[in-house]
Amino acid sequence: MKLKELRKKLDNKEIGAVELTRENLDAIKGDVCNSYITVCEEEAISAAREAQLLIDSGKALPMTGIPVSVKDNICTKGIRTTCASKMLEDFIPPYDASVVEKLKSQKTVILGKTNMDEFAMGGSSQTSYFGGVKNPADTSRVTGGSSGGAAASVAAGLCAAALGSDTGGSIRQPSAFCGVVGLKPTYGRVSRYGLIAFASSFDQIGPIAKSAEDTGYILSAIAGRDENDMTARCGSEDFTALCGKLPKGLKIGLPKEFFEGSDPGIAAAVSEAAQSYKELGAELIECSLPSLEYAVSAYYLISSAEAASNLSRFDGVKYGHRSADGDSFMELIENSRSEGFGSEVKRRIMLGNYALSSGYYDAYYKNASRIRTKIKAEYDDIFSRCDIVLTPTAPTTAYPIGFQENDPVKMYTADICTVTANIAGLPSVSIPCGADENGLPIGMSLTGRYMDEKLIIAAADAFERL
Amino acid sequence: MxxxxxxxxxxxxxxxxxxxxxxxxxxxxxxxxxxxxxxxxxxxxxxxxxxxxxxxxxxxxxxxxxxxxxxxxxxxxxxxxxxxxxxxxxxxxxxxxxxxxxxxxxxxxxxxxxxxxxxxxxxxxxxxxxxxxxxxxxxxxxxxxxxxxxxxxxxxxxxxxxxxxxxxxxxxxxxxxxxxxxxxxxxxxxxxxxxxxxxxxxxxxxxxxxxxxxxxxxxxxxxxxxxxxxxxxxxxxxxxxxxxxxxxxxxxxxxxxxxxxxxxxxxxxxxxxxxxxxxxxxIEEIRAQVPEMPNKRVERYIGEYGLTAEEAALIVSDREFSDFYDKSAAASGCYKKTASLMLVGLNKLLNENPTPVSELKFGTRELSELALLWEENKINSNSAMEILEIMYAHGGTPAEIAGKHGMIMSADSDAAEKAVDKVLAENAKAAQDYKAGNKKLFGFLMGRAIGELGKSANPAVIKEILNKKL
Incomplete structure (x- = not known):
């Protein structure tokens, strides 16, 4: 059921907000995928009661009474927010993230906090301190990540929709792996205030849902300028406005490098899906993003550099894990950090600090920044001829848990299809477009011009309607 | 080395x-x-x-x-x-x-x-x-x-x-x-x-x-x-x-x-x-918010107002003080007298009882009036300092205070002549000694004549008459 239909049912009293919330909480109890780290049963029920009051008074807002999950790197006042790390195992934020505040102001029901890769670093959701997440489509396989719990919670029907975060594909790739829809908004569309930072210049909060229209519906509720975040500079609007009204003559660019780098089965399925846009009167244009081969390296250098700095505050002194050992300040934070962070997080911190250290800055960080500029320019060039860029979301489908775990470079390379949207700050939505020979979902991504979420959502919606 | x-x-x-x-x-x-x-x-x-x-x-x-x-x-x-x-x-x-x-x-x-x-x-x-x-x-x-x-x-x-x-x-x-x-x-x-x-x-x-x-x-x-x-x-x-x-x-x-x-x-x-x-x-808007810097003020005080380097440096050492000087001196045109009033009189009072310039009981207008009275020889220097002290303690305007305390110097040469005559009569020996060459006694006789006339004594007038009579 789409959120707009659910909205009608709630408003018509066909279903009660509390009843709906209980259904979801019951479903969560039966979760076999480890989607949630924390379930907020009491808070959810009480929020549902308040929502029902608002509905009864006829003043329901779009998200009133809708049960959602929130990724566990988004701060929730009074509810622990762990980033799936031992480091923040007991961190209870004294404030709500701006997106949470927005949802709460509409009396949205927050069911709980979803599992993820530790500090959102990873593409498998297996690096969580609270155990990995299993894919509802095949529990022997990964969900992808880092918003694996969020994608699983939607795919398994453990919420009506989810909030995730996307730094290099962390919303879109797990959405593809789990067969749901994930939207990474334009950088600056959604406030990052209260999102525990991984890589500040890439991070964006976005929705995961069962349909493209739903992602636009939620985005309208969470987007907008925020005086708490200087980088949140885009406004909000009705992002579903073009759904069902896709403009004719759409020009869809297919950058060849993305297809060449993907499994042949996936490349074929996504190409076939692209062909179906011709039925909608769209024109397919082959194009190129020549710097794609440097994208993953540039992404990992910049994101790790920012992460190393962002994660420095976790020293076990003010909150978070504090080691029992340490005779000096330096020893204490060294021990706390050694014990509190998992190995993938440590790897990125080391990589990031290395890239920033004096004598290496120009070779690594500066050059990566140049690639960033170049990729933006190449996208500008493509968008001078195309309205939308269509690519696979991931070069593979969901792989078995444990596979590739010890080969970080291979893991990083798998982000090739998603990182450029973050590097260029562009909106991108992933929708299911088929299945592989094992019946596992394949995702296709539609990337749009800066602030052009409406068009990619409408295009994704049109594909769903075919 | x-x-x-x-x-x-x-x-x-x-x-x-x-x-x-x-x-x-x-x-x-x-x-x-x-x-x-x-x-x-x-x-x-x-x-x-x-x-x-x-x-x-x-x-x-x-x-x-x-x-x-x-x-x-x-x-x-x-x-x-x-x-x-x-x-x-x-x-x-x-x-x-x-x-x-x-x-x-x-x-x-x-x-x-x-x-x-x-x-x-x-x-x-x-x-x-x-x-x-x-x-x-x-x-x-x-x-x-x-x-x-x-x-x-x-x-x-x-x-x-x-x-x-x-x-x-x-x-x-x-x-x-x-x-x-x-x-x-x-x-x-x-x-x-x-x-x-x-x-x-x-x-x-x-x-x-x-x-x-x-x-x-x-x-x-x-x-x-x-x-x-x-x-x-x-x-x-x-x-x-x-x-x-x-x-x-x-x-x-x-x-x-x-x-x-x-x-x-x-x-x-x-x-x-x-x-x-x-x-x-x-940037220009911000520039407009920045006042003239003390080094420029010092140049102006010395070059245009004829103050000494020491006076100029003392005045600019506090912006409020300097602003007060600027406003008051500009109103009266009496740059030196205003500087004296502030550096000698006001500074002494402020040292005894530190008060922000903005909280004084008189403003730049009163100070400029005072400087002008002094400049125009309507009051003498002692009176000028005394009026400043009164304004500092109680407020009021200089003309009022001067009038109330009889400080306006008299241009009446008859009164001055009478006073001089009286002093010469009472101090005949001193007058004689002066004429015999003891020039120091002129000051003594001046003082006596001023004393006779009180605060309204006009030293310039008395000096002229005394010179004539001796």
């Missing part, structure tokens, strides 16, 4: 904003520890900095105050290091693109150049309790906006450094940028110093002395460093590049950390704060 010191400065000045630089906490001094702390300035996970626009404006004003170039484009960077007074483990500062570049202050005819000045956030304060053997962190100061002013290594004497710092403090106060209270830490100075043999132009290895908080301490620290480094070189040794701390009690400096132990700050652009763009128009 004789050595020449080569000195450069890094001056930190706290900006007088109402709130901190990246959050809404009050920017104040003192108070209970951790009283002014919020999720943002304590670096809680997920929080983001929001740049205080006023801090940008004040920093730009500082740039203008030192004749620097305010940049159209400036941006922020992160300086990463672990220290318990820094909750985020990085300081937000401007590394690549500072708010203002260049500038100088002229001391003794030498232009002492400023390289740039940039905005940054202050860190917290650690309080060490040696008795309990614990350290406590107070984050009240965390996120207080600072500018760091970095000079070129242009200084060659202690006096140059001290005068520069004094002038800098004064300019920052004039521009409303910083209260420059060194004893409260709102302005702190780091000194980079090396020495080179006289006649050489190759700089030696420098030491950096951190956080000097008085003009005197600056002088003593430099003096000690010159001696220390000279002794090392004289003994054939080499100065080590290091950071040192000045101990005010012992008057010496101790090594804090060597170059090898220096932090690698891993600077990179701050992704949470978009770059700052100031248009030429905006």
């Amino acid at each position: 004789r050595y020449i010191p080569v000195i450069g400065l890094e001056i930190h000045a706290e900006l007088q904003t109402a709130s901190k630089v990246f959050c809404g906490c009050a920017n104040e001094f003192g108070g209970a520890p951790n009283d002014r702390v919020c999720p943002r300035c304590s670096g809680l996970p997920g929080t983001l900095p929001v740049l205080n626009k006023n801090a940008v404006i004040l920093a730009a004003r500082a740039g203008i105050a030192v004749d620097g170039t305010v940049n159209n484009y400036s941006s922020f960077d992160r300086k990463n290091y672990f220290y318990p007074d820094l909750p985020k483990a990085y300081q937000i500062t401007q590394f690549e693109h500072p708010i203002s570049s260049g500038g100088f202050i002229e001391i003794g005819g030498r232009k002492l150049r400023i390289h740039h000045l940039h905005i940054e956030e202050d860190a917290g304060k650690l309080v060490h309790d040696d008795y309990e053997c614990i350290s406590m962190a107070d984050y009240n100061r965390c996120g207080v906006p600072l500018i760091e002013i970095v000079t070129e290594p242009d200084f060659r004497t202690i006096e140059e450094v001290q005068q520069f710092v004094e002038q800098m403090a004064l300019r920052l106060k004039y521009a409303g940028v910083c209260d420059a209270r060194m004893e409260q830490g709102s302005m702190r100075v780091d000194v980079n110093i090396s020495i080179m043999p006289e006649g050489s132009d190759v700089f030696g290895t420098r030491a950096e002395i951190k956080n000097l908080n008085s003009i005197k301490a600056i002088g003593r620290a430099i003096e000690y460093e010159i001696k220390r480094q000279s002794e090392i070189l004289d003994a054939g040794g080499q100065v080590v590049q290091e950071t040192r701390r000045f101990n005010d009690n012992h008057g010496d400096t101790k090594a804090l950390r060597s170059k090898e132990e220096a932090h690698d700050y891993r600077y990179f652009p701050e992704p949470d704060i978009p770059p700052v763009f100031l248009s030429d128009e905006e």
Whole structure:
């Protein structure tokens, strides 16, 4: 059921907000995928009661009474927010993230906090301190990540929709792996205030849902300028406005490098899906993003550099894990950090600090920044001829848990299809477009011009309607 | 061997904003520890900095105050290091693109150049309790906006450094940028110093002395460093590049950390704060907020108003005082008399009972009227000072006070002549002695005649009559 239909049912009293919330909480109890780290049963029920009051008074807002999950790197006042790390195992934020505040102001029901890769670093959701997440489509396989719990919670029907975060594909790739829809908004569309930072210049909060229209519906509720975040500079609007009204003559660019780098089965399925846009009167244009081969390296250098700095505050002194050992300040934070962070997080911190250290800055960080500029320019060039860029979301489908775990470079390379949207700050939505020979979902991504979420959502919606 | 010191400065000045630089906490001094702390300035996970626009404006004003170039484009960077007074483990500062570049202050005819000045956030304060053997962190100061002013290594004497710092403090106060209270830490100075043999132009290895908080301490620290480094070189040794701390009690400096132990700050652009763009128009608007700087005022006071260098320097040493002088002197046109009234009369009263100029019981208008009465010979100098004292204590206007106390000098020569006649009759011997050549007695006779007439006595008239009669 789409959120707009659910909205009608709630408003018509066909279903009660509390009843709906209980259904979801019951479903969560039966979760076999480890989607949630924390379930907020009491808070959810009480929020549902308040929502029902608002509905009864006829003043329901779009998200009133809708049960959602929130990724566990988004701060929730009074509810622990762990980033799936031992480091923040007991961190209870004294404030709500701006997106949470927005949802709460509409009396949205927050069911709980979803599992993820530790500090959102990873593409498998297996690096969580609270155990990995299993894919509802095949529990022997990964969900992808880092918003694996969020994608699983939607795919398994453990919420009506989810909030995730996307730094290099962390919303879109797990959405593809789990067969749901994930939207990474334009950088600056959604406030990052209260999102525990991984890589500040890439991070964006976005929705995961069962349909493209739903992602636009939620985005309208969470987007907008925020005086708490200087980088949140885009406004909000009705992002579903073009759904069902896709403009004719759409020009869809297919950058060849993305297809060449993907499994042949996936490349074929996504190409076939692209062909179906011709039925909608769209024109397919082959194009190129020549710097794609440097994208993953540039992404990992910049994101790790920012992460190393962002994660420095976790020293076990003010909150978070504090080691029992340490005779000096330096020893204490060294021990706390050694014990509190998992190995993938440590790897990125080391990589990031290395890239920033004096004598290496120009070779690594500066050059990566140049690639960033170049990729933006190449996208500008493509968008001078195309309205939308269509690519696979991931070069593979969901792989078995444990596979590739010890080969970080291979893991990083798998982000090739998603990182450029973050590097260029562009909106991108992933929708299911088929299945592989094992019946596992394949995702296709539609990337749009800066602030052009409406068009990619409408295009994704049109594909769903075919 | 004789050595020449080569000195450069890094001056930190706290900006007088109402709130901190990246959050809404009050920017104040003192108070209970951790009283002014919020999720943002304590670096809680997920929080983001929001740049205080006023801090940008004040920093730009500082740039203008030192004749620097305010940049159209400036941006922020992160300086990463672990220290318990820094909750985020990085300081937000401007590394690549500072708010203002260049500038100088002229001391003794030498232009002492400023390289740039940039905005940054202050860190917290650690309080060490040696008795309990614990350290406590107070984050009240965390996120207080600072500018760091970095000079070129242009200084060659202690006096140059001290005068520069004094002038800098004064300019920052004039521009409303910083209260420059060194004893409260709102302005702190780091000194980079090396020495080179006289006649050489190759700089030696420098030491950096951190956080000097008085003009005197600056002088003593430099003096000690010159001696220390000279002794090392004289003994054939080499100065080590290091950071040192000045101990005010012992008057010496101790090594804090060597170059090898220096932090690698891993600077990179701050992704949470978009770059700052100031248009030429905006910069001009800010320039219009910056008053005339004290050095320009001194030039004007000497060149146009005919004050002495000493008078001019005294007046500009306080902006309110100087503003008061300017307004009042401009109204009356009596530059010298106004200076005398303020530097002799008012200063004495203010020293006895310190009061902000803005809270005086009289304004610039009254002072200009008083100067004019004096200038036009309607009152004498004693009366002028007396009227000032009365206005200081009770307010009122000079004309009123002069009238009430009979201070208006009489132009009536009949009365003066009568008084002179009376004095000459009563002091015939003195008059005779004067005529016989004891010229000193003229003053005595003048005094007697003035005494006869009281406060309205007009010395010029009396002098003329007395001369005639003798």
